[in-house]
Amino acid sequence: MNDIFRIRHSVRSYQDQEIGPEKLQEILDAADSAPSAGNLKAREVVVVRDPKVKRELAEAAMNQGFITEAPVALVFFTVPSRSAQKYGQRGQELYALQDATIAASFAWMQAVMLHISSCWVGAFDEEAVKEILNIKGEERPIVLMPFGYSAESLMA
Numbered sequence: 093m094n095d096i097f098r099i100r101h102s103v104r105s106y107q108d109q110e111i112g113p114e115k116l117q118e119i120l121d122a123a124d125s126a127p128s129a130g131n132l133k134a135r136e137v138v139v140v141r142d143p144k145v146k147r148e149l150a151e152a153a154m155n156q157g158f159i160t161e162a163p164v165a166l167v168f169f170t171v172p173s174r175s176a177q178k179y180g181q182r183g184q185e186l187y188a189l190q191d192a193t194i195a196a197s198f199a200w201m202q203a204v205m206l207h208i209s210s211c212w213v214g215a216f217d218e219e220a221v222k223e224i225l226n227i228k229g230e231e232r233p234i235v236l237m238p239f240g241y242s243a244e245s246l247m248a
């Protein structure tokens with residue numbers, strides 16, 4: 093784990109190399125293994141591989157073009173009512189956010205273990221992201237994460 097924390101950093105340039113389904117599944121499993129309030133898992137994740145959808149997401153994220161370079165983007169959502177049913181307002185406003193944030197962090201740590209890089213993208217238009225992904229409910233997108241093999245060492 094020490095190495096994982098030491099080497100993790102935000103990567104904003106990715107190689108044109110796919111992430112295999114097994115590796116993606118490991119990343120998703122890590123997210124799913126994260127703790128959550130009352131084990132209610134008041135979060136969801138949407139997997140985006142479609143280049144057109146990634147382009148739209150990048151536009152909704154203040155034109156952060158590196159999102160389109162990554163083979164996979166994960167969008168983490170809160171599902172506030174899932175936590176609110178047991179914890180009321182605190183679940184609604186706080187625990188759901190924490191559930192989603194921890195899951196995203198676990199996904200990133202697992203990715204680093206697989207030599208896959210990411211960046212935490214928080215600057216985006218939430219309504220635009222929901223529309224692009226056709227999410228019509230209460231779910232709130234809280235972080236958008238491109239995942240891919242770093243191209244940083246190939247630069248310069």
Ligand SMILES: Cc1cc2nc3c(=O)[nH]c(=O)nc-3n(C[C@H](O)[C@H](O)[C@H](O)COP(=O)(O)O)c2cc1C
Pocket residue numbers: 100101102103104156211212213214215216
């Ligand atoms: C809440 C949050 C929002 C962020 N939003 C963005 C973003 O929209 N675009 C981006 O390129 N980096 C974003 N970052 C990444 C930070 O800039 C980065 O983590 C920080 O500069 C430290 O660098 P490191 O991750 O390489 O250690 C965000 C990080 C956090 C925690």
